[in-house]
Amino acid sequence: MTSITAERSARAEDLKHRVAAFVNEHVIPAEPAFERHLAESGNRWSIPPVMEELKAKARREGLWNLFLPDHGGGAGLTNLEYAPLCEIMGRSPIAPEVFNCNAPDTGNMEVLVRYGTDAQKKAWLEPLLAGTIRSCFAMTEPEVASSDATNIACSIRGDGDSYVIHGRKWWTSGAMDPRCKIAIVMGKTDPDAPRHLQQSMVLVPLDTPGVRVVRPLTVFGYDDAPHGHAEVAFENVRVPKSNILLGEGRGFEIAQGRLGPGRIHHCMRAIGLAERALEAMCKRVQERVAFGRPLAEQGALRHEIARSRIEIDEARLLTLNAAHTMDVHGNKAAKKEIAMIKIAAPAMALRVIDRAVQAHGAAGISQDFPLAYAWACARTLRLVDGPDEVHLEAIAKQELQEQQAKRAGAR
Structure with missing residues (x-):
């Protein structure tokens, strides 16, 4: 796995640090203003002005359309290079849109780039790339x-x-x-x-x-x-x-091509969500005192923190391996790896967020912390782009075929 992470370009590493700084300095601090607008505007389906301000700033700084690989006005990053950026964006529910890297627009733009006619691109891809429509x-x-x-x-x-x-x-x-x-x-x-x-x-x-x-x-x-x-x-x-x-009868083909990169994006964002939950958990248990000592000194909680770190890193490496396989061998060849991360990443995020909720006590399920919403988002991912059962079936089917081929080759 070390060789996989070493394959990222210097430009990708620079973008990673710049996106992280932007999210920490501008996006996360803007979350209260975003929510306040929705609560006080009288229309929850209106756009908070802070979002358009953040988008304009991100675009000026060249942090825009980072998801597109090597065509269509994107950053030209591989799946492996984009994955850590996607993880950082996953730390905030509003961050992906700030960088024009939000679903379902990302998948739709990729479809138009790959399969759209010149007229379709002019009418719909160009304004989507500009972030002027959704x-x-x-x-x-x-x-x-x-x-x-x-x-x-x-x-x-x-x-x-x-x-x-x-x-x-x-x-x-x-x-x-x-x-x-x-x-x-x-x-x-x-x-x-x-x-x-x-x-x-x-x-x-x-x-x-x-x-x-x-x-x-x-x-x-x-x-x-x-x-x-x-x-x-x-x-x-x-x-x-x-x-x-593309033509009549090509819909299923387009859907399969669209969902591969999208599943990588969902999984990396889930990892970012889990990282933020673990940070919140560690902060909480170091600040709160119960039964005469900080919660961080209680053995059971320390073990939950350790398990969370192990599971986050496991999911990240598994996801990076899927991204690497897609880059090297193509989306179709990586179908088992993609299915595996679609099972592993949301389940991991749910466990980590649940531990963070428990460490926060009743506050963890309140509106004062983002953990309840994070849990809802992570739970939804077990259904988005295919439920767990479909991916488990695909993994098992391919594994059985590979094992059978291995036995036949050994004869």
Whole structure:
């Protein structure tokens, strides 16, 4: 693993230190102003001015679109080089947007860079790269088990020079944001095609007639304003056929390509979240006294701190190994490593955050500390981009195949 971390460029290391300084000096101190605006403005779906101020400052300092690898106006970093930056951003719930590195925009921009036409890039990629609009990704549906993406029932029907889209989506993150202007919608263009060739993706401007944001959804009671997660109805929505991405029947292929880097990003942000929770835990137990001595001198708590450090570092190294494998061998070859981190990182973050909550006592579950929200975010990651069970099945299937091949080769 040491050789993996040594492969980062000097430029990547410089960006890492600059992003860390920016987050510590500007982003984390701005969190109270961000939350205060949402609480006092009378409209939780309005954008706190401090966010746009931070974005402008980050862009001036060249800390912008750092997630894009080597094309499309990004920083040109490998997955391995970007991963530590993503971890730092994960320390604050508002940090990714500050650097224009927030989901689902990152995945949508990568899709447009790879698969978009020149016209699609001009209309949607350029303003997304500039951070002047937001986007959403409409795949999950309330009426089917969307852990199996081939279940998707939303129809995309050809009609002359148009597609007519009809269906209902939910957990469409970002659709509540007033700056959200474009959705990538996944649906079926040919229900009779082979299973993985039935789906397509199409670009749908949110102001198209028939698009209706039904309601915001909460996550353990949190609304994640002003970003939000929406249920969205597409009621006979008509868009030009030129809005299709890559071509009919290519939706599942695009989804698989989109989710690989996204899972790395989610895992590294979870590690950043766990690091901040461990820091809060250590600070708390060194300051609080119970039964005549600081909590930090109590053996049980010291062991929990040690376990947390071990587990964070384990998850980080596993994630960096997945990023390295993606860079060297490609996303498809790294599918087992990606699935492994998608299991390991959120589970680790949940354990570490839970220990931090326990060390804070009743304060840990209150609004005075960010731990309850951090726990909700980490728990959600066990469902985002595929539930644990899907990834465990994929890991087991590949492991069994590899072990069988190994036995056959030994004969």
